[in-house]
Amino acid sequence: MFVLSFLLRRLLQGALIILLVTFIIFTLLRVVPGDPARLIVGGMAPDEVVVMKAKELGLDRPIPVQFVSYLGDLVTGDLGTSFVRPKSGASLGGSSFDDATREERAKVLDLILATLPMTLQLAAVALALALLVAVPLGTLGGLYPGRWPDKLALAIGSICVSTPNFWLGIVLTLFLSVKLKLLPAIGYRGFSYTILPAIVLAVEIVPFILRTLTVSVAQVMREDFIQLAPIRGLSRSRTIFSHALGNSAIPLINLLGVQLGMLLGGVLVIEFIFDYPGLGLLTINAVLQRDFPLIQGIAIFISVMFVMINVLVDLIAMTIDPRLEY
C-alpha cells in the first residue's frame, strides 16, 4: 500500500519533470541556427524543394503548434522519425535530394532501442568494475581513518580523478591493444570490445565512490550504536557487516543512481574515442547532423531513464533504511 502511493507520487512528479525537459529541449533546438530541411535535402537542392520538405515535416508551423503535435505523438509512444537516417542505418545527410537510393527514414525509437543495449552493457561493466575496486577499499578506508587504507583510498581517488579520460583511453589503447594485443579497442564485434572503454569509465567513477564510502563509513563508525555494540556483546565483524555497512550504504546508493544516469546519457567522449556504437555515439552524430527528432528523442529518453533510476534508488534506499519513508 505504501509502496503504491509512493510510486504514484514519484511517477507523477517524474512525468512533470519529463514534460519540462521536453519543452526546454524542443524550444532550444528550434531557436539555434541551422535549417534541418536544408540539411535533409542537401546543399545543392533548389529553394522550392527545401520549402516543400519543411512543409512535409511540419517545420513551417509556429513552434508552440509543433510542440503540441509532438507531445501528441509522444503519448502514443511515437518519438518521430529521424530527419536524416534511413532504416538501413547509414547516414545520408549530404547526399543529393533526388538520389533514387534513398530509403524510408528510420524511427527514432528504433534507433535508440538498437543502441541502448550496447550502452547498458558498457555502463553495467564499468559500474561493476568500479564497485569491485572502490567498495572494499572505501570501506577499509572508513574503518581505519588516518591509517594506510585511508591514505591509499585517498591516493587512488586523487590519481583517478585527475586522469583525463580521453588521454587514458588513448594510452590504454596504445598499450593494451596495439602493443600487447590483449584487447580490441575500436568498434564493436563482441563482448571483449566493451572492456577497454569500461575500464576508462570505471576510472572516472571510482573516486566518487571511494570518497563517499570512506566518509560515510567513518561517520557511521563514530555513531553511538556502533561504539556501544562491543559493550552490548556484538563481535566486531557482526557490527561492521550487519550494522555499519547498511547504514553507510544510503549515500552510496544515491550516488550510484546519479552515476548510472550519467553513464547512460553522458559517455559521449568515451564512445566517440572507441567508436563504440552506443547511445553516446548516436547522440554525437545526431547533433552533428542537426537531426532534431533524434536529439529530442534521446534527451527525453534519457530524462525518463533518470527519473526511473531515481525512483528505483529511493525505493532501494527505503528498503535499507525505513526512516526514509516520508
Added chain:
Amino acid sequence: MTGPILAVSNLSVDLEREGRSRRVVDDVSFALAPGEVLGLVGEAGSGKSVLARALVRAVSTPLEIAAGKVVFEGKDILSLPPRALSAIRGNRIGFIGANPMGSLDPRLPIGQQIVEKLRCVRPGIGRAEARDKVLDLLARVRIPSPGARFHEAPFQFSGGMMQRVMIVDALVSDPSLVIADNITQPLDVTVAAQIIRLIDGLRQSLDTAFLFISSSLPVVAQIAERTLVMQRGRIVEEGRTAEIAARPRQSYTRALISRIPSIWKDVTAPAAREGEAVLTVDNVMRSYLVRRRGSFNAYNEVKAVRDVSFTVKAGENFGIVGESGCGKSTLTRLLAWLEQPDGGRIAFLGKDLSHLSARSLTEMRRSFQLLLQDPYGSLPSGMPLQRMIEEPLLIHGVGRAEAAKRAQEAMAEVGLDMELADRLPVGLSAGQRQRINIARALVLKPRLLILDETLSALDQVEQAELLDLFNRLQATHGFSYVFISHDLALVRRMCHRIAVMYLGRIVELADNSTLFEQPHHPYTRALLSAMPTLEDNRFPRPRYLLDGEPPSPIDLPLGCSFRSRCPRAQGDCEKTDPPLLALAGGNYAACLHRHEAPHEEEAVHVE
C-alpha cells in the same frame, strides 16, 4: 557466593593527548555486592562515564587504562583474553547508556536487534526461544503491545520507551551486573521517574546488581542504597546514600548538595507583582498538517498549541513548563513571531502583531528578543565577538561607531572581558557563549526576553551566575522574562507566575507559591511528584505519579485531553473539555475535579 560480585581496586585511566597525559580516573576502588544498587554521583567531567566504560574495558585511544584491577565474578576483566572478555561483556554485564535514541541501529526493528545480541552472547539459544524471551521482557518493562513494537525501528519510539527497550537489551542475557550510565538524563521528569520506579521493581525480582551513575544526587538517592561521590577522577566520599545526603563529610559533597535547589524547604516564592501588560496572548491556536505515512495525500492535523491565553506584565518573570511535545517550542516560535498563529491574537505593548506593517513589525521586534537553548549552534563561528554583538544594531540601522560603543557597553554589562572583543567564539564555554547571546539581545534595549531553555545546556554554577545576571538586568532595565523550561527548580526560583502546559493547552496558570504548594490540576501534582529531590516530596509518588506517556497530538482523547492518564478522571471528563476556570487570587485551572485549596475545603466544612 557471598563475596562481592564486582571488586575494583586502584583503577586509573589516563587521557593521552599531544604527548601529555592527564589522569581522568584516579586510583578508584570499590566493591559491589550481588543484587546491590550502588550509586555514583559527580559533576559533568568528573570521570564517571570513563569509569563506567573502563569497568567493561571499553575505553579506546586517547584513553588508556593505566593501572588497577576490575575483578568480576572472580576474574580480572582487565587482563582477560579477548574471547573470555566477550563471554562477559553484554552477557554477564549489561550496559545502558545516556543516549537511548542512538543506542541501536536506527534502521532495524528493535526486537531483531535484541535477539541478535542475545544470540551473539549466548550462541546456545535458539531463535524462537530468544524471541520469546525478548517479548516477555518487553512486556515486563511495560511497553504497550510488545508484540507489535518488537517489529518497530528505534525512530518509531519516544525517548522514554526507547530507554525501556535498552533496559530489555541489557537484561535479556540475565546479567548479574548492569551498569546504568546517566540513563535518566535525556528524559522528561515524569518519564525519568517511571524508569527509576521500573528498575527498582525489576531488580527486586531479578536479583541483578546495578551501578547507577548520575550527575544528580537526588536521582541516585531514589534508588541506590550506597553511593560513591566522584570528583576529578577520585572517589571522595562513600557511604549510605541517606547518610551522605543528610550528613556529608567532604566539602565537595557539601558543595554538591548545597547547589541542589530547594523546592519546598525554606523557599520564598517570588510574589506576583502588578504592572502594565507587555505581552498579551489571547486564545492562540496553531496546528500543522503532516502527511499521513503511506498515504497519497491524506493529512493529519497536529494541534500543537490550543487555545492558549495569558498576559506578561512589565518587570514580571513568567514561566511556561511542560514535558516534551506539550507545545512549548511552538508557543515560543509564536511569541517570538517567527510563526503566526492560526487563530487568536498576540499583542505586544497593546499592538496586535498581525496588524502591523512590515516596517513597524521590524521596529517592534527590537522590543522582544529570543534567547535559544544551544549556545554552540546559535553563534556564527567565524565572526569576532564584538562584531556579533553589533550586528543586531547594524540591522536596525544604527551607525558603526555608535554600534561599537553600545556593543562594548553591553559586553561590560554581561560580564564579557573586553579582550575577547576581537576574538572568534572558538573555545569559549557554554556560559560565555550565552552571555554573548544575552549581549546581542541587550543592545537593542528590549522590553521582553523570551528564554527558550536558555540555561539548560549549562552546569549548575554557570546557571546560577546567569540567573544573577538576569536579576541584575531586570533591576536596571525593567525587563520582563518569559522562561520556557522543563526545569521546575529553575522556574520555582525565578518566576512570579507559571503556566503548565499539557498537549498544547495550559492546564494550570498560577502564582509561584500556589503552583508549587497547592496546585489544583492533577497534572501539575504529577509533575511535582516526579521531581527528584532530597527533601520530602510534598506529592508522594505512589499517589500522584503518572503511568504511560502523553497520547499523540494527532489523536487527542475526546473531552479532557488529560483524562487518559488522570487518576481523578470520571465519566463527565469524557464529555466536557474543561475550560481554563478562574480561581481565587487570579489563578486558573482546567479541570472538572480539581484538587481544592485547603482553605476552600475548610470553608466548605464551615458552611
